[in-house]
Amino acid sequence: MANGLTVIHHFDDSTQLCVLNMLYNVGSKHENPDKTGFAHLFEHLMFGGSINIEEFDTVLQDASGESNAFTSNDITNYYLTLPANNIETGFWLESDRMLSLDFSQESLDIQRNVVIEEFKERYLNQPYGDVWLKILPLAYKIHPYNWPTIGKEISHIENATLEDVKSFFKNFYCPNNAVLVIAGNLDFDVCKVLVNKWFEPIPAQKIIKPIYEQEQKQTEARSETVYADVPLDMIVKAYHMPARTNEGYFAADMLTDILGSGKSSRFYTDLVKNKNLFSELDAYISGDVEAGLLMIEGKLSKGVSMETAENAILNTLNDFKTDGVSNSELTKIKNKSETNIRFNDMTVLNKAMKLAYAWVLGNIELVNTEADSYLKVTKTNIINMANQILIPTNCSTLYYLSKQNDTK
């Protein structure tokens, strides 16, 4: 649109519902390192009423709708699901909170408390809940991926002021920093009228994107040891991997599938079942837009030393690099990717989110080529990726030890 808002329409008449997905191109990586947790705190404020609408949720629920949102390192994503014939209520709500929020000190005070409670409930009061708070600053020294979306520490949330909130809104919550996806049982022509009616009048803003430095290549192994009140020792290894827009991303994703996803994976069959050194051991990728992390994490079986456990992981990685990928392994993970994509594409909400995310990556056509990107990966690509990134100098290791073991 003229104001810079990107709009994507996806028609599906197999459902009676319609989804509005609004993605703002702002995540925790855009935060000031001394004021972290802000993008996520802001997400909470977006439900506290806007300039013309006092209660967001009451209006939505009255129209039989439901809504939620999430914040990541890269983006903040809001979604509403409504019966298709009530979708205009969604347009009203979503456009009004883009126009302006109803900023109040009281609302900020309350949501600050709510987020602090969330911090405690999910990161402090859970066994192993603070793993990400520990591993990220170890893996990233400069890049803003070095704090989790909840924030570095509670004091950052406590110190957020109404001025901070207003300037954050002004800078990031504008049509030229967002994509709107309408997916479901709504005709294109009707949709176009509604989009123009509700979004056209909202002016573009000048956006100042914070500049942050890119992470330098890691050149030596890093590690940290922590003790916590947990029953089992845990090991977490984080390796730097390519960005989402790099072809290597798919090879790295498939690498984790071979190593640690499901009961036929190498980690499970060898280290959980055969040797039983771990009660669980997984490999996965963080899935960020920019260069992210390939993670290996496992809980050690009682009585197994950290040294034995870590060597076992490293041996499995070495064996993998030597043996290579078998034909059946390759077919298996390609079939798995296909299953995952097809099952994910079953709901309009998932499709809407995927379209919005593809826009962030710079090309909405990616929703149609994702499957091919996995199919294209060769055995050599995967092994090269393993040789390139699964090396000690690219790794940060967290030894998360049980205090309980210590005393017994």
Added chain:
Amino acid sequence: MTLNRKNAPAIIEIKSIKIKEAQENELANGIKLFSINASNEEVIKLDLVFDAGIKVQDYKSQANFTSKMLSEGTSKYSAAELAEKLDYFGAYFQTKSTTEEGIITLYCLNKHLNSCLPFIVEILTDSIFPKNDLDILKKNAIQNLKVNEERNSFLVRRSFNQAIFGGESIYGSYSTETDIELVSQDQVKVFYQNHYQKGIKYILVSGFVNNETIEIINSNFGTESFTKYNNLAYNYVGNEIKPTDLYINKSNSVQSAIRIGRRLFNRNHPDFREMQLLNLILGGYFGSRLMKNIREEKGLTYGIYSAIEAYPFDACWYIDTEMNNDLCETGITEIYKELDRLRTETIGEKELKTAKNYVLGSFLRSIDGPFSLADRFKILKDFDLEYSYFYEFIETIKNTTAERLKELANLYFKEQDLTRVVVGSK
């Protein structure tokens, strides 16, 4: 033309809802197959349902470990080979045991269904339950239990269920470390023979289902290797238990987990549907009174909700939250205040209307797509109900009054009937 943003767009109320029903077929051997064809993507979810729940076990954890061990090997294939075969076709194979049933679920693409099913046939006819694999699963389960016992949310749920249902009831029964240690290979084998091999209760297939799909299922499970299950009677033991207050001290907790509630009736009771609405208004959605008061106005918690958990033989209703140890008493006082308001004040017209609209919308969402439809159908099977139940639900919700909800609050939300469990540190 200036847009007046103060004016809300007109709302169209949900008048009637049409539910896509499951089709009933019979396999060649008489086993019932229910199918829901409602997908554009060529994907399949297949559930095989057995009378193999906790309710029919002779030893604690017997049903659970039999279920877990189903993927651990047959005389032809080891656990790793079975996993490899199913993973090869990109399939997801899951087994679970609930209080009532053992359920085997396969997710796969239509094009791989015929390749995957023979392995499930193999599992159901020829599992050998290797002792070594059982020992590893037991060890891992014990370690998992230890991690769970560090979670206040787990502890509060366990203590609450034990307190309101009693340890005798299948709904209040939890396995200890010792119970898990005592599970033997023989117990698992016997349970398999008596509860997985004596017949399939029914099969439920959802996704992209056509004649070919049904033929594939029939050729795998319609043979004489499988039999139709004959319903066995079950005598549920549910004791009347007096409400209690429990405090469980867990040092080093930052927050306390709180659960307050009682035993209730299930879907077969005439008041159940209206209680769902009353519960929703109290704590069943983002706009609920508990969320508004305790989270959105006071910022005491990240989340608070109330829920009815209905099982075929029993049910409970509870309020659940986690908050700072020192604010716990304030929070509990507010919870009781909200219950009192429901008993003494009549719910306003607008609030009632919003709640009703929300319930209808959420029902519409719950029948969107084949797997949601399959979940709805499963509820009907679990409680021995017909589709008319859902249509009546919609009518009941539309017609119920604020007066009636107040009456229900006075019947079922009485403070003296409530059990309270808090896990935290003082």
